[in-house]
Amino acid sequence: MAIIRTENLTRRFGERTAVDGLTLEVEKGEVFGLLGPDGAGKTTTLRMLCGLLDASAGAAWVADYNAAENADAVKDRIGYMAQRFGLYGDLTVEENMHFYSDLFGITGAERVRLMAQYLEMTRMEPFRNRPAAKLSGGMKQKLALMCTLLHKPQVLFLDEPTNGVDPVSRRDFWTILYQLVEGGMTVFVTTAYLDEAERCDRVALMNQGRLIRSGTPDQLKSSLDEVCYEVKCADPRAVRERLQTQAGVLSVEPAGAALHMFLAPDVPVEPLRSLAGAGCSFERITPSLEDVFIALIRKEEQSAGKRG
Amino acid sequence: MTFRRYRAVAKKEFLHILRDWRSLFAALAMPLVLLLLFGYALTLDVDRIATYVYDQDGTPESRELVERFRGSRYFDVLAMVGDYQTVERGIDTSRILLGVVIPNDFSSNVLSGKEADVQLLLDGSDSNTASLALGYAEGLMQMYALEVQNRAQNQKGMGHPGPAVDARIRVWYNSELQSKNYIVPGLIAVILMIIAALLTSLTIAREWENGTMEQLLSTPLRPAELLLGKLSAFFVLGLVDTVIAIFVGVVVFEVPLRGNPLFLLAASSIFLFGALCWGILISTVARSQLMAYQMGILSSFLPAFLLSGFVYAIENMPPVIRLLTYIIPARYFVTILKGIFLKGAGPEVLWGPLALLCVYAAVVFFLATKRLRQKVA
Numbered sequence: 001m002a003i004i005r006t007e008n009l010t011r012r013f014g015e016r017t018a019v020d021g022l023t024l025e026v027e028k029g030e031v032f033g034l035l036g037p038d039g040a041g042k043t044t045t046l047r048m049l050c051g052l053l054d055a056s057a058g059a060a061w062v063a064d065y066n067a068a069e070n071a072d073a074v075k076d077r078i079g080y081m082a083q084r085f086g087l088y089g090d091l092t093v094e095e096n097m098h099f100y101s102d103l104f105g106i107t108g109a110e111r112v113r114l115m116a117q118y119l120e121m122t123r124m125e126p127f128r129n130r131p132a133a134k135l136s137g138g139m140k141q142k143l144a145l146m147c148t149l150l151h152k153p154q155v156l157f158l159d160e161p162t163n164g165v166d167p168v169s170r171r172d173f174w175t176i177l178y179q180l181v182e183g184g185m186t187v188f189v190t191t192a193y194l195d196e197a198e199r200c201d202r203v204a205l206m207n208q209g210r211l212i213r214s215g216t217p218d219q220l221k222s223s224l225d226e227v228c229y230e231v232k233c234a235d236p237r238a239v240r241e242r243l244q245t246q247a248g249v250l251s252v253e254p255a256g257a258a259l260h261m262f263l264a265p266d267v268p269v270e271p272l273r274s275l276a277g278a279g280c281s282f283e284r285i286t287p288s289l290e291d292v293f294i295a296l297i298r299k300e301e302q303s304a305g306k307r308g
Numbered sequence: 309m310t311f312r313r314y315r316a317v318a319k320k321e322f323l324h325i326l327r328d329w330r331s332l333f334a335a336l337a338m339p340l341v342l343l344l345l346f347g348y349a350l351t352l353d354v355d356r357i358a359t360y361v362y363d364q365d366g367t368p369e370s371r372e373l374v375e376r377f378r379g380s381r382y383f384d385v386l387a388m389v390g391d392y393q394t395v396e397r398g399i400d401t402s403r404i405l406l407g408v409v410i411p412n413d414f415s416s417n418v419l420s421g422k423e424a425d426v427q428l429l430l431d432g433s434d435s436n437t438a439s440l441a442l443g444y445a446e447g448l449m450q451m452y453a454l455e456v457q458n459r460a461q462n463q464k465g466m467g468h469p470g471p472a473v474d475a476r477i478r479v480w481y482n483s484e485l486q487s488k489n490y491i492v493p494g495l496i497a498v499i500l501m502i503i504a505a506l507l508t509s510l511t512i513a514r515e516w517e518n519g520t521m522e523q524l525l526s527t528p529l530r531p532a533e534l535l536l537g538k539l540s541a542f543f544v545l546g547l548v549d550t551v552i553a554i555f556v557g558v559v560v561f562e563v564p565l566r567g568n569p570l571f572l573l574a575a576s577s578i579f580l581f582g583a584l585c586w587g588i589l590i591s592t593v594a595r596s597q598l599m600a601y602q603m604g605i606l607s608s609f610l611p612a613f614l615l616s617g618f619v620y621a622i623e624n625m626p627p628v629i630r631l632l633t634y635i636i637p638a639r640y641f642v643t644i645l646k647g648i649f650l651k652g653a654g655p656e657v658l659w660g661p662l663a664l665l666c667v668y669a670a671v672v673f674f675l676a677t678k679r680l681r682q683k684v685a
Contacts, residue, residue: 013685047684051526052522052526052683052684053684053685054683072528075526075527075528076528079526080523080526081523082519082522082523082526083519084518084519084522085519085523086519086520086521086522086523086524087520087523088324088518088520089518090323090324090327090328091320091323091324095320095323098316099316099320100527102312102313102315102319103313103524103527103529104527105312105313105528107312147523148526
């Protein structure tokens with residue numbers, strides 16, 4: 001059963017269409033990633049789902065409530081963590097948590113138990129009396145997460161939660177998220193990080209307000225018609241310039257020390273191999289999510305260009 | 309609307325206020341500083357008017373007149389001068405406000421019972437002070453002329469005519485006619501309006517700028533709970549400011565507090581609540597703290613200062629402006645404060661303006677809850 005559902009969800013800001021006819025479903029208990037470059041419309045989508053922003057057209061349902069018409073019912077059932085963690089810097093960790101517990105009506109023994117549980121889970125117990133402004137980025141993120149979890153929401157919305165957080169804290173953070181999902185929570189996360197998207201059960205790619213494709217990371221990777229080769233050579237820059245101009249070569253992108261080359265289906269690779277030179281090795285690979293992402297956006301923009 | 313969520317916001321706001329000791333200090337020092345500043349600067353009493361006297365007559369009669377000027381607390385005769393140029397220069401350079409020129413036929417005219425002219429040269433660039441000075445000088449000279457005439461008539465052995473009617477004036481409520489006694493209570497109203505509007509005008513804009521507003525919107529917190537919670541915390545701070553302002557008025561400026569102090573505090577509370585609501589309303593409209601601050605100052609200070617009737621009498625204003633004063637809450641509070649301080653009036657007299665203050669507070673609070681944005685954009 002879908003716990004989040006959108007139908008033709010659209011939001012316009014004046015002339016600009018930030019979210020354009022988005023239709024998607026998220027199952028209960030999933031970790032769902034909304035992936036896209038900056039300005040793709042991820043935050044706008046999230047805000048509409050949380051009832052913080054009205055849709056210009058279409059509708060969204062969260063936990064069976066219409067996000068626009070029943071915003072209060074939705075708010076009782078979700079946790080929302082904004083990009084800038086909404087913490088009060090002059091209040092301590094504990095005071096921030098008490099404040100949000102009060103807002104959500106978590107009282108007495110339950111509050112004591114939950115706060116202790118979360119403080120332990122996030123290993124924030126030693127910092128309970130520290131003002132939020134004096135926490136590191138990773139700790140701020142964890143505190144914000146705890147504050148949004150106190151009312152045990154059914155759905156957790158996270159807007160680029162690991163932006164500006166160090167890699168170790170990011171890993172910790174995902175460990176915590178998985179624990180929550182095991183407890184039955186649904187997590188809806190936006191991110192511009194592709195490694196983070198790999199951690200999701202399902203992802204949707206968004207670009208310029210439109211949904212490009214969605215599926216599990218593996219489905220997306222194998223969904224490409226294009227063929228991907230990893231090209232290793234001594235002088236990647238020169239080889240890239242040479243390959244790029246060939247017919248049938250869709251793109252050649254640097255990937256670490258190597259190059260990832262996309263070929264249109266049914267383009268023979270042998271002529272390219274000789275063109276690149278003897279010192280180069282070609283290996284057919286399963287594209288990473290990043291490769292897929294770039295390829296899909298390129299396609300999208302090409303077809304948009306043709307239409308326009 | 310639940311009490312728990314309201315209390316959570318109030319508690320949080322108290323912590324904000326207590327932790328930000330610099331702002332707290334400023335908020336508590338403000339009534340003291342403003343009251344001292346305005347209280348001393350805004351004195352409308354005219355006394356010790358700087359005066360030159362040019363006595364062309366030089367007779368016992370003219371010297372007696374000069375002595376009258378010297379003896380009055382309203383005049384300060386800086387020098388006796390010997391020509392017109394010095395008097396004119398004195399006025400041009402603002403050394404003096406008044407030049408008294410006694411012509412050489414003064415004494416003969418006085419003694420013969422004819423009209424004796426004395427020339428008064430005034431610096432009219434401050435017309436208010438000049439007309440007050442003129443009034444004092446004329447009064448002084450009339451008294452003198454009357455006495456001289458009486459004396460002359462007595463010497464001639466004709467009974468005691470005296471003036472036909474002698475007005476015995478008794479001023480109520482501010483018997484010494486000291487301007488501070490009516491300025492300071494009005495000033496308390498103006499200052500409270502400024503402080504209250506400033507305290508709250510930043511608060512919502514700050515939540516937006518810190519990104520906490522977006523977080524609050526995602527919780528079940530309702531606008532009325534948020535606003536009431538914030539108002540409660542600032543109300544306590546504003547009440548402390550009120551007590552400080554009243555204390556300074558009574559102790560430093562020695563304004564008599566004739567009414568019931570508790571009623572004064574209760575009336576102040578009603579005004580304070582309305583003023584705080586006004587700040588909140590600004591806060592819900594303003595996009596940034598800077599904008600909120602400017603709007604707060606302008607919309608509280610100017611109307612309260614100019615249109616409340618605390619210095620500038622409302623009766624003398626053009627009809628359109630007079631109508632405008634009816635929507636200025638400070639207008640009612642000035643009436644109430646002057647009533648309690650100077651007349652010792654109670655609720656049975658002041659219920660009208662009190663009721664209007666209640667209406668103002670309710671309307672502004674309602675508007676603020678309606679205006680509070682519940683969406684991000």
